[in-house]
Amino acid sequence: MVASRRVSAFAAVAVTALLSLLGVLHYTSFHHHVHTRYTHQRVLRELQSSPSLRLVFHVNRPSMQVHGHSDFEVLVQPVASGDAVHFNGVVSFTDEAATHTYAMVDGAVYYTLKSADGKSTVTTVDPSSLPSVKGAIEAIAAAKPIDGLDAASQAIACPAESKLLQTTYGGEDFVLCGTKSEASGLSLHAFSSDLSVDIVSSTEDVVIEKPANAEPLPSDIEPVSAESLNAPTNFYDILVGATSDSVSRALSNAENHRALVDAPTCACKSKPRPCIFFHGMDVKADGGLQDANKKYFGDIQEHAPCCTTSKFAFLNTVDYGWNNAILVKKACDFALQMSSSSDKSSRTIEDTIIVAHSMGNLMLGHAVATGECKLGASSSWVALSGPLKGSMGSDFQIDVCDGGGVGGDALKAVVGLFGQCPSSLARQVLTYQSGKYSSETLNQQYTAVQKVHEQHVTASMCGSSFSGLLSGDYAGLLLGGSILPHKSSENDGVVEFQSCIGNLPATKFGGDYTSQFFKAKLNHADTSFHNGDALFDNAKKPVKWFECLL
Template sequence: MATVPDLRRHLHAFRLHPFVASSLLCVLLAGLAQLCLPQASPDASSSPCRCTLPEKMPCLFMHGLGEAQTLPLQDSYPSYWGQIHHNAPCCSSVRFARIETINRGWDHPSLQDDFCAAAMNVSGSTCSGRIDKLILVAHSMGNLIASGALASGRCNMAKNVHWISIAAPMEGTKSSNCIEKVCQNEWMAPLSVAIGSMCPAPPAILSMRHMSTVAEPMKQKFKDAQHAWARHVTRLSCGVDTFGVVGVSSLFNSLRNWWVAMWSFHDHPEVDGLVDFSSCTGGRDWDGFGSHAETSLHYKARVNHMDAAFQNGDGWWGSDRKPMQWFQCTL
């Protein structure tokens, strides 16, 4: 059996900064507490809502950061989007983009071209460079990619496109600054596991550093993207809870969200773990925000960053924890 001196020696060898150690302990305890209750249901098939659009339209789901390679359009993508392909009443067809989003920032021309090609493919557009008759569901950096493509003229968007913006970091995110800092400081190296070992920080993460911290040329790209986004977006969904819809399968992501949020020092107190509410709304005041899944035009939900992408279904309790039901009811 290990003695007290042995334990002290092992702890000293690990050399965790005291604040880091206490942070990890808090994460563990909070996570164990969350596990005491069942939190998530797999789908929202019992929703009373039906599509109210005049006709169903093809849907493209555009992911955010983290894709290691570009693949053909997919019919489902459950590891990212959960079971939303079975819960999309306004979609005449459902396609999921799989575009490399690690080694290219959201402002990279080839990444924006890849988005435009996918959107025009799904919409069946016959007009070169024009996205027509489409429901675009974009999550996180996917919104910056799409709005950047419009702002830079890589493609354009017709008025009959419905754009559902989910957890969009339209002002960037202090979490990217946090990840960059973690990668640059040796004493924080043990915590790189909490950010998925993304060190050194890849171009996609660096491109999303908060716009208040970047040089003027990049700041202008954010402003141009925000303008294009605000002109075309139809619905917004923003999470304001770092733990969100916690279940056994999503526990690690919830803990990681909590840790990153704690170290990111976001400008707004309401945050989904990675993106704060101000950035998700592009720093604008939007009429119609609410927390009721069936009736809110724009959804302010007690979910975290990946919950917002329907990855963990709906929460059992509370209309402000049902992103899939909101999606079914919003169009």
């Protein structure tokens, strides 16, 4: 599918997930244990009485920037209701084209886009697609004291007198510390490999309201409700270095290890080689090899330590299907150009990293299966969301184009993802293997590609969540995943996980970016890298996966 422009909503994630880091302070102020120490009560009372909070973010990785910003602040308003607390939050970003404002108000998330001409549009975001508030609270509550930092760890800005704790959230390890002063009150500091957050009490009295022109929430979106949870009674005493018997006992039981906060970037672990990137379907231009394909692959060449050079093939994948002889010959010709080690006489591709997204994997597999070219042992094949058994989206579009009766939502999904009728020639040969629109010849070609993939693939990323990252692709693929007649709910909106893995066992795939074979909580567009990485979920970091892969 054609990659669409990213509209970052990571700030909305920040509003939800990091509000919850402070959330435990307020929840426990209503549900504290009988034996809570005086210092703990005093700290909690102070935070509870804070009119507002500031969450100061620093993002270490460019792939996680929000509208081009590595540093930003989220303003938070705690709102008490009975024995619980919810949080309203707001953050704005200005780029050369517009101002982007994200607000969480009464558990609902709103995104306001104000263009340079002053026009504003407001859309709602489903809070359930954001990181779990309850999970973040539980992560803070489960934090344990540690001895310190490993010698190989990156430095973190914690005062010498503060104690360190460690917890895990979204698969990422965080080190926590706290500071307390008469001048600035209590601050909580959280550090991970990819980002740091300072959570600071503020004397500024703020009221955060939903946008004036916001529409009522759609019926299928439920606001997030406040949840209560007890934290260890000595947690905040430990953070600020308070002395008490309970703190001493906790520290005496500290885990006997030092935390390692990894560097935010990865180095190449294998032999550096030239890289070629093949896009998927719906690209009309036949433009040869180019130095970039930002619309489709983002800035992935800037996160490719093993690539001595990066080239992006532009092929007509509208009028030519993956099994077209002209198309696969062009693909082989491009790949053979990348390295002087390749043998053009035997058409063997050597010392080359081939990265293919979606239909590009079928094209490459078919080229090898038919002998158009060969993959040498020194080359690597990185497969991204390959529909190795086809896609039910193609079947469904043919149904629609043949006059099949469908509802408005289904028709909208088809047009948005695949274009108007009739189906393109490329899409007509991407129907599901052994389905009603697949011929015996096509079935055999799929089987041959699956065998080649099983034999040659070096690494693979397959999406299993059609919600994925919040981006400009989010709404269309959310609709595609829920409306199209997929054979499994584990799909990326276009391709099912079971189709992407081909003949490989599902157990070969791990659930975070450190897995060579990655079952990612991403949609079909996310796995082409142009939507970047999530702030808090290691199952949603495709760019970091590729950077740290080889």
